[in-house]
Amino acid sequence: GAVVSQHPSRVICKSGTSVKIECRSLDFQATTMFWYRQFPKQSLMLMATSNEGSKATYEQGVEKDKFLINHASLTLSTLTVTSAHPEDSSFYICSARDPGGGQGNTGELFFGEGSRLTVL
Amino acid sequence: EDKVVQSPLSLVVHEGDTVTLNCSYEVTNFRSLLWYKQEKKAPTFLFMLTSSGIEKKSGRLSSILDKKELFSILNITATQTGDSAVYLCAVEATYRAGSYQLTFGKGTKLSVIP
Numbered sequence: 001g002a003v004v005s006q007h008p009s010r011v012i013c014k015s016g017t018s019v020k021i022e023c024r025s026l027d028f029q030a031t032t033m034f035w036y037r038q039f040p041k042q043s044l045m046l047m048a049t050s051n052e053g054s055k056a057t058y059e060q061g062v063e064k065d066k067f068l069i070n071h072a073s074l075t076l077s078t079l080t081v082t083s084a085h086p087e088d089s090s091f092y093i094c095s096a097r098d099p100g101g102g103q104g105n106t107g108e109l110f111f112g113e114g115s116r117l118t119v120l
Numbered sequence: 121e122d123k124v125v126q127s128p129l130s131l132v133v134h135e136g137d138t139v140t141l142n143c144s145y146e147v148t149n150f151r152s153l154l155w156y157k158q159e160k161k162a163p164t165f166l167f168m169l170t171s172s173g174i175e176k177k178s179g180r181l182s183s184i185l186d187k188k189e190l191f192s193i194l195n196i197t198a199t200q201t202g203d204s205a206v207y208l209c210a211v212e213a214t215y216r217a218g219s220y221q222l223t224f225g226k227g228t229k230l231s232v233i234p
Contacts, residue, residue, distance in 0.1 A: 006162075034222060043208060043226045044163070093162050095222075109154065109222075111162040 003027060004096050006112025013084055014120055021079045021115045023094030029074035030096035035067075038091040038114075047092075050077040084119040091116050122147040124211050126225035133199055133232055141194040141228045143209030153185055153192050156208040158227070163208055166194070199232045206230070 003026040013019050023033055031052045036044040048069050049057040056069035066088075068080040077096075081088050093114040123146045133139055145153065152170045156163035167176045169185035169192060176183050180199075185192045196203055206227040213221050 036224075044210075044224045046222055046224070049221065109165065109168075111156075111164070114162045 004094065004110045004112040006094055006115055008115055009113060010116045010118075012118045012120065015085055016083055018080055018082045019084055019117060021081075021092055021094075021117075023077045023079070023096065023112050025075045025096045025098075025110075028096075028098040030077075030098070031074060033071060033077040033094055033096045034109075035069060035077070035079050036093045036095070038093060040091075044093060047079075052077075081117065084117070086119045089117055089119045122211065122213055122221070122223040124209055124223050124225035126207075126209050126228050128228060129226060130229040131231070133230070135200060135232055135234050137199050137232075138195065138197045139199060139230060141196075141207050141209075141230070143192045143194070143225055145190050145192075145209075145211045145223075145225075147211050147213045147223065149214040150187070151212045151214050154210045154212065154222075155183055155192075155194050156210065158206045158208055166207075196230075199230075201232050201234055204230055204232045 005024045005026055007022045011019055033050040035047045037047050038044050046059050047062045050069045050071040052071045052074050058064050066082055068082060071077040091114050094112045095109050097109050125144050127142045152168050154168050155166040157166055167183045169183060172185055172187040180197045183194045194207060206229045208227045209225040210222050
């Protein structure tokens, strides 16, 4: 089945540095990818929708300048946490839709394995 | 604002029991409802429901959607310890042409004890 690869799976950084997380669709092209954040024992919170070739759509309350999203190709979206602070420590997950899968045109949504960010 | 509410938030059952997990939603421009199982890492896909009244089955799991009542249930029969996980319900809505938005519920934590 379709696979979404996310890298790195774990990153530890110092406060004030920037961290980039990559999300790749390995065997399908994804015009849309989604970025989520998950705090311990809580559900996934959609942060933004990444659209290939155009600007990302951010959810209310998510800072665009802090969480930079780039969807430069049909198989790669990146999330950059800029000037990271300890409160940015979280589990970040991406997902992408396989337009060829699922029912009709809806397609099936696949998740990456997530990236655990720890900011010291 | 789109909303997805799951119940119960947590559930403890014995192996062999049957469980029903609930998901109700309020969204604009509904497109589909999805169920996921999350163990230690990222969620794994279970079902996608778009039409009312059509049950989807996969082994001991089944799910059905009621678009009139804005409600879905996930059934697990003959539960096993490997079913222990958080089950997430998500509703997808059309945000604008060609763009979709997912809203997740808080999940139901299922614990199956031997």
